[in-house]
Each structure stands twice: as C-alpha cells, then as structure tokens.
Amino acid sequence: MDNLPNVFTGDAIEAELVTECDARDLGLARCVQLLRDAGLRPTRQRVDLGQLLFLNGHRHVTAELLFEEATAANMRLSLATVYNTLNQFTEAGLLRRIAADGLKSFFDTDTSVHPHFYLEGEDILVDVSEGLSFTKMPEALPGHDIVRLDVVVHLRKAK
Numbered sequence: 001m002d003n004l005p006n007v008f009t010g011d012a013i014e015a016e017l018v019t020e021c022d023a024r025d026l027g028l029a030r031c032v033q034l035l036r037d038a039g040l041r042p043t044r045q046r047v048d049l050g051q052l053l054f055l056n057g058h059r060h061v062t063a064e065l066l067f068e069e070a071t072a073a074n075m076r077l078s079l080a081t082v083y084n085t086l087n088q089f090t091e092a093g094l095l096r097r098i099a100a101d102g103l104k105s106f107f108d109t110d111t112s113v114h115p116h117f118y119l120e121g122e123d124i125l126v127d128v129s130e131g132l133s134f135t136k137m138p139e140a141l142p143g144h145d146i147v148r149l150d151v152v153v154h155l156r157k158a159k
C-alpha cells in the first residue's frame with residue numbers, strides 16, 4: 001500500500017464517492033468538507049456527530065439528546081466526548097450555544113441571531129417565526145461593545 005502513488009489512492013476514493021451515489025457517502029463527504037472549511041480536522045468522532053447534526057436540516061440539540069442519537073446509531077462515544085465536540089463546533093462557528101435555563105444549553109445549527117421559544121417542562125427549544133421588535137437597546141457599559149442580543153421566551157403548557 002505504501003508503494004502506491006498518492007494520486008492513485010486519491011482517485012480511488014473519489015471514484016468510490018461518485019459511482020456509489022449513496023446518500024450516506026455523499027453526506028460523509030459533505031461533512032468532512034464542512035469540518036475542513038471550519039478549520040477542524042475531520043476525526044471519526046467529529047464526522048460521526050457532524051452527520052447527525054448538519055445533514056438533517058436546522059436543529060436545536062442538547063448534548064444529552066445528541067448522545068442518545070449517537071448511541072442509537074451504534075456510535076461508541078461518551079457523553080463527555082459529545083460535550084467536547086459540541087464546544088469545538090461552537091468555537092469553530094458551526095453552532096451557536098443558546099442558554100435556555102440555568103442548567104442546560106442548546107446548540108443551534110443556525111448560527112444567525114434569532115429569537116427562540118423554550119418550552120419549560122418539555123425541554124424543547126424552537127425558533128420564533130414572527131419578528132420581534134425592541135424600541136431601545138441599552139448603551140453598552142464603558143469600554144464594552146454590544147456583541148448580540150439573545151432572546152429566549154419561556155413558555156409553559158396552558159392549563
């Protein structure tokens with residue numbers, strides 16, 4: 001294997017992806033590219049979790065939820081690894097962390113600034129579809145700039 005020119009192995013991998021046209025393989029390739037573009041090495045764990053996160057539309061997940069999905073998909077990962085990976089993705093700009101309550105953070109695959117509903121007791125975070133308006137932003141404290149405004153509207157089931 002070591003005697004093979006790099007060009008050959010490169011071609012072989014590319015050919016496999018193109019001819020297979022398997023959704024999973026194409027997803028894998030997209031995920032590897034996404035990680036590379038964000039400056040992250042595409043390790044097995046990152047690619048596995050990345051596929052759960054980024055190939056299923058816009059999502060809001062907690063570390064616990066993603067850990068459950070990974071376990072159900074036979075990925076051998078610890079909850080700590082899931083936490084670490086989510087934090088690395090957040091630092092690389094692939095996710096946005098939303099603190100919904102004191103204990104739990106959600107990770108949003110839509111990194112734009114947008115308001116959320118948090119369903120208390122159900123542990124669900126969803127986007128607010130209608131626009132919100134604020135009449136006045138406070139002045140930043142001296143020596144500081146406003147970075148962003150996070151809005152989480154807490155909801156509870158009506159009785």
Ligand SMILES: [Zn+2]
Binds near residue numbers: 060108114116
């Ligand atoms: Zn969101």
